[in-house]
Amino acid sequence: MWETVIGLEVHVELSTKTKIFCGCSTAFGAKPNTQCCPVCMGLPGALPIFNGEVLRYATMAAIAFNCEISKTSVFDRKNYFYPDLPKAYQISQLYFPIGKNGKVPIKVGDTEKVIRIHEMHMEEDAGKLIHSEYDNETYPDYNRCGVPLIEIVSEPDFRSSAEVIAYLQKIKSICEYLGISDCKMQEGSMRVDINLSVRKKGEETFGTRTETKNINSFRAIEHAIEHESARQIDAIESGERIIQQTRHWNEDKRSSYAMRSKENAQDYRYFPEPDLLPLVVTDEYIESVRASLPEMAESRKQRFMSDYALSDYDASLLTASLHTAELFEKTLSKINMPKEIANWIIVPLQKLLNERGKTLDDVSLDPDNFAEVISKVTSGKINRASGMEILEAMVEAGGKIDVDGYIKEHSMEAIDDDGLIVDTVRKIVGANPASVAEYKGGKTKVLGFFVGQVMKELKGKANPAKVNEAILKELSK
Amino acid sequence: MDITKYTALEIGQMIKDKKLTVRDAVLSVCEKIEKTDGKINAYIRVEKEKALIKADEIQKKIDEGTLTSPLAGVPIAIKDNICTKGTETTCASKILGGFIPPYNATAIEKIEDAGMIVIGKTNMDEFAMGSTSETSYYGAVKNPWNTDKVPGGSSGGSAAAVASAEAVCALGSDTGGSIRQPASYCGVTGFKPTYGTVSRYGLIAYASSLDQIGPLAKDVSDCAALLDIIAGHDNHDATSSDREYPSFLASLDGDIKGKKIGVPRQWFEKGLDPDVKKAVLCVADTLKSLGAEIVDVDLDFIDYVIPTYYIIATAEASSNLSRFDGVKYGYRAQNVNSVDDLFSKTRSEGFGKEVQKRILLGTFVLSSGYYDAYYRKALKMKRMIVEGFENAYKKCDVLLCPAAPTTAPKIGESLKDSMKMYLSDVYTVSVNLAGLPGLTVPCGFDGDGMPIGAQLIGPQYSDADVLNVGYAYQSHTDYHKHTKEV
Numbered sequence: 006m007w008e009t010v011i012g013l014e015v016h017v018e019l020s021t022k023t024k025i026f027c028g029c030s031t032a033f034g035a036k037p038n039t040q041c042c043p044v045c046m047g048l049p050g051a052l053p054i055f056n057g058e059v060l061r062y063a064t065m066a067a068i069a070f071n072c073e074i075s076k077t078s079v080f081d082r083k084n085y086f087y088p089d090l091p092k093a094y095q096i097s098q099l100y101f102p103i104g105k106n107g108k109v110p111i112k113v114g115d116t117e118k119v120i121r122i123h124e125m126h127m128e129e130d131a132g133k134l135i136h137s138e139y140d141n142e143t144y145p146d147y148n149r150c151g152v153p154l155i156e157i158v159s160e161p162d163f164r165s166s167a168e169v170i171a172y173l174q175k176i177k178s179i180c181e182y183l184g185i186s187d188c189k190m191q192e193g194s195m196r197v198d199i200n201l202s203v204r205k206k207g208e209e210t211f212g213t214r215t216e217t218k219n220i221n222s223f224r225a226i227e228h229a230i231e232h233e234s235a236r237q238i239d240a241i242e243s244g245e246r247i248i249q250q251t252r253h254w255n256e257d258k259r260s261s262y263a264m265r266s267k268e269n270a271q272d273y274r275y276f277p278e279p280d281l282l283p284l285v286v287t288d289e290y291i292e293s294v295r296a297s298l299p300e301m302a303e304s305r306k307q308r309f310m311s312d313y314a315l316s317d318y319d320a321s322l323l324t325a326s327l328h329t330a331e332l333f334e335k336t337l338s339k340i341n342m343p344k345e346i347a348n349w350i351i352v353p354l355q356k357l358l359n360e361r362g363k364t365l366d367d368v369s370l371d372p373d374n375f376a377e378v379i380s381k382v383t384s385g386k387i388n389r390a391s392g393m394e395i396l397e398a399m400v401e402a403g404g405k406i407d408v409d410g411y412i413k414e415h416s417m418e419a420i421d422d423d424g425l426i427v428d429t430v431r432k433i434v435g436a437n438p439a440s441v442a443e444y445k446g447g448k449t450k451v452l453g454f455f456v457g458q459v460m461k462e463l464k465g466k467a468n469p470a471k472v473n474e475a476i477l478k479e480l481s482k
Numbered sequence: 483m484d485i486t487k488y489t490a491l492e493i494g495q496m497i498k499d500k501k502l503t504v505r506d507a508v509l510s511v512c513e514k515i516e517k518t519d520g521k522i523n524a525y526i527r528v529e530k531e532k533a534l535i536k537a538d539e540i541q542k543k544i545d546e547g548t549l550t551s552p553l554a555g556v557p558i559a560i561k562d563n564i565c566t567k568g569t570e571t572t573c574a575s576k577i578l579g580g581f582i583p584p585y586n587a588t589a590i591e592k593i594e595d596a597g598m599i600v601i602g603k604t605n606m607d608e609f610a611m612g613s614t615s616e617t618s619y620y621g622a623v624k625n626p627w628n629t630d631k632v633p634g635g636s637s638g639g640s641a642a643a644v645a646s647a648e649a650v651c652a653l654g655s656d657t658g659g660s661i662r663q664p665a666s667y668c669g670v671t672g673f674k675p676t677y678g679t680v681s682r683y684g685l686i687a688y689a690s691s692l693d694q695i696g697p698l699a700k701d702v703s704d705c706a707a708l709l710d711i712i713a714g715h716d717n718h719d720a721t722s723s724d725r726e727y728p729s730f731l732a733s734l735d736g737d738i739k740g741k742k743i744g745v746p747r748q749w750f751e752k753g754l755d756p757d758v759k760k761a762v763l764c765v766a767d768t769l770k771s772l773g774a775e776i777v778d779v780d781l782d783f784i785d786y787v788i789p790t791y792y793i794i795a796t797a798e799a800s801s802n803l804s805r806f807d808g809v810k811y812g813y814r815a816q817n818v819n820s821v822d823d824l825f826s827k828t829r830s831e832g833f834g835k836e837v838q839k840r841i842l843l844g845t846f847v848l849s850s851g852y853y854d855a856y857y858r859k860a861l862k863m864k865r866m867i868v869e870g871f872e873n874a875y876k877k878c879d880v881l882l883c884p885a886a887p888t889t890a891p892k893i894g895e896s897l898k899d900s901m902k903m904y905l906s907d908v909y910t911v912s913v914n915l916a917g918l919p920g921l922t923v924p925c926g927f928d929g930d931g932m933p934i935g936a937q938l939i940g941p942q943y944s945d946a947d948v949l950n951v952g953y954a955y956q957s958h959t960d961y962h963k964h965t966k967e968v
Contacts, residue, residue: 043585047805049578050565050587050684052719084801084848086825093804145809274848276857279690279798281720 587684659910666935800844
């Protein structure tokens, strides 16, 4: 009888080569404070210069999220003190964001739903604080300062964690297809804050909401939503009032604690950034960005169905993530067996990845390698079980191995020697006259028995097509 | 050779003509500083050694003929809120003690490319917040005309250095009159260019939408020559204009026949010292005698300029100065027990009283619930001031008014009554709010022998016109040539 109401604030790091207001690199994982300059470190006197590539990426996103695009958008300063924020203000957009009133359709099971986007704006990222165990001090790393972000603020349209996950996967997929972000939650290139309240089913007004931060994986999102929803219901049922507050999620402990309440909420004192001019985008600009958009998931799915005769189900699964779709098409360019490749991706590969809690973001499977394994199986060079084993080894090795070497090392070559196969077939057929009689009497099922016996004799490595052929030939004598 | 009585252009010419070496020019200025600055306190830091090394490099280039600027080899003093690579830059604040910028402001790059020699960093009101140059952590600057009096501010060190011949010329910055008002108090020529003419990159911001770097010098020609060097588009400053500028110096022809000089009568009423009023109205007579036409104009926003300015300037300042938190550079408070404690102790100990007052005011006007009542309303008022000027310029080419309502007050007087100090900006702040060019030229002395300055204000990008009116005036008067031996 309780209903959970959720709205999301999603930060997505844009993968432009350089930062939003200076020329420093945005590459992840560099040594601390090696990718910064007077501008992104906020040194006295330094001034921001807007990177036009960020506008292009943000415009692509705004179009993909079906937003209205502001012809004039303005940067504002969001003021607060924190050691990872060297200017003590973040350049963001409050009053005139680049995108407003968007819509993102999602699908949970067979139910379709549209999530409304309140607004989408551009802003700069802050740095990171690194706590040193060595001397128990905290050091700022400003490499991430000024990395461009878009923040996508949804309306409170979610009613379950499944809807939230479906939406986030959709956002991730869209950003990947656009090539504007890799959306890796673990690396922080996609960050999600959850605004959640509960109310009795059928009620019109919203309950008091909390905001939960520090959620670093899809799994943690599910846990945090379940936990916060239960916490609020418990509180209300035991007569307490929900306090509007910001909570910090701890995935290890599967619990959250209150960081600050509304009473001592920060007053960010937003005002227009005087160091930057308002951004004016023309209709021509928007149209040129629209025209340059890459093929998105839905149209690729339609193309897969029409060009490769794949089912709606297969095509949906293959196009849900850009990495999967790309693997499919790249493999297809090597071996023209769409259904076979689709089956390999959808069943064994997906299973191997799931078992490891990974996706194709983490394991970039080499399409040449993948095609090699599939064609070796379909041509009978190795059997299907060996193929699966090699695929597993590939996943373990991070996407690529020496297939021929592996086959040799594990003696997986199918026995292709016609003489040996024919000799073995003759031996088995000769040793089982009763079964031969059954076959000749019309019981063709015994064929399987002969194949099994031959395979057993040849330790499972014989080319099955050749074995079949040889048995039929022998029996027809 | 004592070069201190010559203008920057004259010194540049002497160097070009091999009548003077760059080294001797530097030594002469340094000698004057050593002799005089104990009484004036115009400099926070004099970089004699660096200047001498630079002088030899520049001399070589001049001899090779690779430097052609008319000011090549001329020493210049720089206000201490303009970043100089490798030289401590403090904004006259304790909180920036020890901050050595790893980069040059664009204006400094241009000054150095032209072959000018940075001689030192001049004293100022802390973070350019003040009209007297008394709020400096490094002590008050004295007016060379009377050391009991203030030099004005916030570029008081630059103005006093030029007035006392401790500098040939200087760069200052002007957010609400910080070049024009001290120029007036010290009897020198000072120019605030149109907003966007000179890059702000490397100018430590007070109020970003109002700040502009400009020259202080012995006369209009020197100002124009300096502006030729520092003006121009900069890819590091989004608010810098991408116009092409003709040579300001070359456009000085002194011909102002038919120019319409507007006199805003409302600006000559209450609160204006009679000596100042008389001297400035005399300027109108002189310009008329040179062929200009004097017209009355209506500028009725004068009562609103001070509140509008102090809301916008302090709002931006409260944000601009937030970065001084003790984490990255400059002063850091000791014995703190949390990050918040570090921030608040560092800022309480590192900023002076006037700066703290303005940060608090700016924080207040931006805070939730007050933004509409103050900041948004001030932005509206700013718009009306812009329109007021636009209407005035339908009737005239350049406006004439005082640079300040009085001559320099006594040291200590203004700090006792900050309202009075704020009101002394009444003739200058609207120029920043509208982003216009404004020039101060010396135009007389009061009964105590203190200099008076007249202000000429033009429409946006009429910098060359404004300078030319000042040039015409100086071609027929000698107030700018008066000096006072300290």
